[in-house]
Amino acid sequence: MSWSSGSESEESASPNNLIPSLPDDVALNCLGRIPRSQHPTLSLVSKPIRTLLSSPILFTTRTLLQCTQPLLYLTLRSRHSSLLQFFTLHRTNPNNPLLAPLPPIPSPAVGSAYAVLGPTIYVLGGSIHDVPSPNVWLLDCRFNRWLRGPSMRVGREFAAAGVLHGKIYVLGGCVADTWSRSANWAEVLDPATGQWERVASPTEVREKWMHASAVVGERIYAMADRGGIAYEPSSGAWESVGVELDHGWRGRACVVEGILYCYDYLGKIKGFDVGRGVWEELKGLEKGLPRFLCGATMADLGGKLCVVWECQGNENEMEIWCAEIGVKKNSDGELWGQLVWFGKVLSVPKGSSIVNCSSVSL
Structure with missing residues (x-):
């Protein structure tokens, strides 16, 4: 195939x-x-x-016809199983959104990186039986089927990934303890050729664990064990991110209209303007949403900020909740959010966890 x-x-x-x-x-x-x-x-x-x-x-x-619609794709892991569960969110009834199950990935792994290109979600690497894998799996969201992708040059787990100009970049996730791993610490896939190529990287940026990543403008940002890094493919330049971004970036983030969103240590959503180099609280949501002290996962859903989080359910269940937020700057230049909708979308066994959420336009 x-x-x-x-x-x-x-x-x-x-x-x-x-x-x-x-x-x-x-x-x-x-x-x-x-x-x-x-x-x-x-x-x-x-x-x-x-x-x-x-x-x-x-x-x-x-x-x-410009009739495509952004759809949310969610990946969950059960506490007592190595299997990953994939869902897509349907909102045929705005008052009763539904996460519909998708076919399981053929070879589940722990710590995979995710990237979206066109109608396809790329699942990159991850560890299988505690061994980092170079495997790449593609979920063709048009037909909800899995395809095997071209393997990376080295095995990776907890890598960073990003898409720029139709190419997929992956950074880190491997111990740079051999020439091969050092030379291929970063690599890029051109889907047109199906070939991975190494990306030259300086020694000082070659951390193993990459905790989060995002693409802002022409750069791929990634947070590592000791600080964050930014890579600009057009120039080949690498640099450390500023202290403000490094200290404020917590958990999984996403970018909407050029602003990077995550949550702070108080559980509030905040946005980072890379041009200005400052964090701002997303206001207007104080009475509508909980504080995400236990974390949240975010995605750009067609220009709106989509937030997915876990809530305590009954004795044996956990609930998955989702919110869609319109974000903009008000007349005073402040980041302002307007809650479009939020609600419970799924009940899962207690101990399950959200692995990833992605937006795909179909």
Whole structure:
């Protein structure tokens, strides 16, 4: 099976008679505008439409029509199992959002890095039986199926990853104790060729554990054991991040409209303006959301800040909650959040944990 998530041979050809009495190109234009949340119902209409829904041509059409929608993908790990559970969030009923399960990853690992490119989530490395792996798995979110990707040059766990200009960069996650590991401490994948290439890196930045990462502007930022680093692929420059960003970055972060968001030691959401070099509290949410003292996971959901966190449920269960927040600067230049919705989306066995959340436009 090919690793590529691009065009899928000629099964992508448009089927005939999509809508009786309409030319197929007109019918495709109409069907491409129907929200993805309605596709399960749409598949029951006819066999030609069902075939279309499993064809890349529909997603190409939706992109050309600018009808794609951001969807949240969530990865959970059970306390008593090495298996990872993958879900996507459906909001067909705004008052009853639902996390729908997806097929399990063929080879689960601990400490994988995640990156999103187009309709695909890349799961990079992670340890299998305590051994760092170079494996790469791709979740093609159009069809909810897993594909094997091109292996990295070295095994990694708890690496940093980021996407810039259509290429996937991965930093760290390996002990730079041999020439091979040192030379390949950072590497880049060009999906067009399916090849990983080493990225030259100075000795002073080669930490093993990378706790968090994000792409802001033209740079990939990563937080390591001792301080953070920034890499600019266009110039090949590496540098340490400033003290303000280093001290304030806590937990998993995301970037919305150029502002990096995470939470502080008091559990409040805050944003970092890289240009100004300062942190600011995201105001306007004081009465709407809890304080994230136990952490939260964040994603850019189509220009809105999506926050996912764990809550105590009953004696044997834990609850997963989600919030969608509109973020902007008010007339005084302050970061301001407007709560769009929030609520419980899933109950899981006690001891489960959120591994990752990503946004994919489909």
